[in-house]
Amino acid sequence: MSNKKMIALYILPALALIMGLVYIPIFFTGYYGLTQWNGIGDPKFLGMANYAELVGDRMFWSSAWHSFLLALFSGLSLILYLAVAMILASHIKGANMFRKIYLIPMLLSSVAIAQLWLKVYHPTNGILNSLLVSLGVDLPPAWLADPSIVLYALFVPIIWQYAGFYILIYYAGLKNIPTSIEEAAKIDGANSWQIALRIKLPLVGEVVKVTIVLAVVGSLKYFDLIYIMTDGGPNGASEVMASYMYHTAFRTYDFGYGSAIGFFLLVISLVATWIIRKATASEEKIQYS
Amino acid sequence: MATAAGRLQQPQTNIAGKIGFLVLYILLIVVAAFQLFPLVWLLFFSLKNNQEIFNLPPLSLPTNPRWANYSKVWNVGDIDLYFFNSVWITVAATALTVLFGSLVTFAITRMKWKGSSLVLGLFMVAMMIPVHSTLIPLFSLFNSWGLIDNPISLVLAYVAFNMPITIMILLGFYYALPREVEEAAVIDGCSINRLFFRIILPMTTSVVATTGIINMIYNWNEFIFVNTFINSNHYKTLTVGVQNFIGQYTTDWGAIGATLMISILPILIAFLFLSDQIVEGIAAGSVKG
Numbered sequence: 001m002s003n004k005k006m007i008a009l010y011i012l013p014a015l016a017l018i019m020g021l022v023y024i025p026i027f028f029t030g031y032y033g034l035t036q037w038n039g040i041g042d043p044k045f046l047g048m049a050n051y052a053e054l055v056g057d058r059m060f061w062s063s064a065w066h067s068f069l070l071a072l073f074s075g076l077s078l079i080l081y082l083a084v085a086m087i088l089a090s091h092i093k094g095a096n097m098f099r100k101i102y103l104i105p106m107l108l109s110s111v112a113i114a115q116l117w118l119k120v121y122h123p124t125n126g127i128l129n130s131l132l133v134s135l136g137v138d139l140p141p142a143w144l145a146d147p148s149i150v151l152y153a154l155f156v157p158i159i160w161q162y163a164g165f166y167i168l169i170y171y172a173g174l175k176n177i178p179t180s181i182e183e184a185a186k187i188d189g190a191n192s193w194q195i196a197l198r199i200k201l202p203l204v205g206e207v208v209k210v211t212i213v214l215a216v217v218g219s220l221k222y223f224d225l226i227y228i229m230t231d232g233g234p235n236g237a238s239e240v241m242a243s244y245m246y247h248t249a250f251r252t253y254d255f256g257y258g259s260a261i262g263f264f265l266l267v268i269s270l271v272a273t274w275i276i277r278k279a280t281a282s283e284e285k286i287q288y289s
Numbered sequence: 290m291a292t293a294a295g296r297l298q299q300p301q302t303n304i305a306g307k308i309g310f311l312v313l314y315i316l317l318i319v320v321a322a323f324q325l326f327p328l329v330w331l332l333f334f335s336l337k338n339n340q341e342i343f344n345l346p347p348l349s350l351p352t353n354p355r356w357a358n359y360s361k362v363w364n365v366g367d368i369d370l371y372f373f374n375s376v377w378i379t380v381a382a383t384a385l386t387v388l389f390g391s392l393v394t395f396a397i398t399r400m401k402w403k404g405s406s407l408v409l410g411l412f413m414v415a416m417m418i419p420v421h422s423t424l425i426p427l428f429s430l431f432n433s434w435g436l437i438d439n440p441i442s443l444v445l446a447y448v449a450f451n452m453p454i455t456i457m458i459l460l461g462f463y464y465a466l467p468r469e470v471e472e473a474a475v476i477d478g479c480s481i482n483r484l485f486f487r488i489i490l491p492m493t494t495s496v497v498a499t500t501g502i503i504n505m506i507y508n509w510n511e512f513i514f515v516n517t518f519i520n521s522n523h524y525k526t527l528t529v530g531v532q533n534f535i536g537q538y539t540t541d542w543g544a545i546g547a548t549l550m551i552s553i554l555p556i557l558i559a560f561l562f563l564s565d566q567i568v569e570g571i572a573a574g575s576v577k578g
Contacts, residue, residue, distance in 0.1 A: 003481060006400075007396050007400055010392040010393065010395060010485075011396050011408060013389045014392065014456075015393070015411070017389070017445065017449040018411065019411075020449070021423070021427060021430075021446060021449035022418055022449055023411070023415070023418075025422075026422055026423060026426075028426035029423065039432075084316070084317065087317060088317065092313070092317070098317050098321055100568060102320065103567070104324060104328065104557075105324055107556050108510065108553050108556060109552060111552070112531070115535055115545065116328075119545070120330075127327075130347050134346075160323070168568060168571060168572055220419075221419035223421065242419070242421045250517060255429075262425060266418065269422075
């Protein structure tokens with residue numbers, strides 16, 4: 001079988017779409033980033049002016065800092081997910097049902113989740129402040145209107161949404177470990193803690209690396225809930241890189257500067273991936289299959 | 290089973306072990322409650338009126354369920370229109386993605402040709418590209434094709450951006466398919482088209498179902514492309530439609546709850562019947578990355 005025409009015919013539809021709608025656009029983003037353009041007419045070439053502006057743009061760096069904080073918290077929350085997955089994978093009855101329940105929020109649309117959590121955080125009638133008042137708190141915070149806490153208030157539903165996803169991945173990785181390894185360790189007198197930390201953890205190392213990349217890069221480019229719930233507000237207190245890019249491009253119609261931010265987002269995502277891969281690279285890969 | 294025997298040798302008769310087990314269970318249940326709590330609250334308040342929502346305890350059962358909330362939002366707004374748009378766009382994009390993805394995966398795994406690993410690499414790397422880094426060129430491209438405010442732009446974008454994950458899930462299954470069947474078919478003089486459509490595709494129905502349901506969930510929930518490419522009410526899908534619709538009902542919580550429930554109900558129903566495929570698809574589409 002090496003019918004060249006047939007092969008071309010089979011790969012062409014998908015390849016054309018991905019080249020035309022994913023790869024070629026990134027080159028255009030790179031090019032538009034060097035221009036001044038409002039979306040109408042021809043882009044005017046500027047050179048590096050947009051990037052020079054980006055370096056000195058305090059609003060941009062504050063949004064980048066917020067994205068970084070989200071990456072940090074998402075990364076740290078992986079520890080909790082791994083712990084939950086380890087419990088689930090240790091012959092717990094109903095483990096299958098638990099992991100499915102955990103996954104439900106990830107299957108819902110950002111709009112539904114955002115609108116629901118807007119109600120959870122509602123200053124007077126939301127379930128959170130209702131609970132706080134009934135517990136005797138006189139003046140519960142206005143979660144999404146207070147610039148000092150809005151960002152962290154937004155992290156909660158973001159982490160809530162993806163928790164089940166990471167638990168599921170870890171659980172699948174842990175279930176891939178042959179039970180014979182655990183049995184052997186038990187016979188050698190290892191206790192549950194030792195089995196979890198010394199045997200299972202190293203064996204899911206590759207999976208953990210993948211999830212660190214997913215969590216960090218996913219956070220750096222995160223957009224949905226923040227855009228819908230606070231629109232980056234109040235006064236930029238919850239702006240992240242992607243929402244700043246979106247506002248620049250589609251609200252102020254500064255397509256040139258927006259493209260520069262979009263291109264920066266691409267570069268930082270790739271660099272973060274590369275750094276994490278480098279930092280977590282191990283000398284030898286563990287084979288157990 | 291080895292595990293059962295292993296545990297019989299060390300029965301957890303000591304009280305400390307049992308308490309430890311109980312603590313772990315409670316932890317799992319707390320996490321499950323946290324994941325489900327907001328959704329249960331949503332279901333409850335979608336069946337209440339404002340007076341009941343604001344004056345009764347948040348988690349009191351809707352003793353007098355206000356189904357009128359549902360009929361009101363279904364009839365008054367354009368929710369039925371958004372629902373219909375979501376259904377056909379989701380189905381069209383999913384069908385194309387799975388078909389094109391299967392063609393590519395077949396060509397990559399079952400035929401020998403130069404550049405197959407390069408093409409596969411292109412599809413896999415595309416997964417890491419942030420949507421925001423392509424958004425401005427996509428907008429101007431669709432604009433120049435007259436596809437802004439046209440649902441075709443959504444279908445094209447969904448097919449392109451879901452192609453990598455689809456191929457990734459399909460790959461594992463295709464690699465595991467036995468080669469004997471197709472060898473026999475080729476010896477019998479079967480054409481490639483016939484081989485693919487009559488023999489291979491029917492053999493992959495289970496993984497086609499898995500990728501199909503994953504694609505449907507992603508397409509159903511998609512927000513940013515609709516928000517960027519579609520302006521007129523007539524073409525909006527549920528995510529953006531619900532977002533705009535809720536804007537008009539900021540004070541009627543029951544109506545908002547009912548709208549959100551309608552938008553997530555298809556996903557919840559799919560999850561009820563197809564949770565195994567969903568879990569499998571999400572796990573397969575991530576671990577191997």
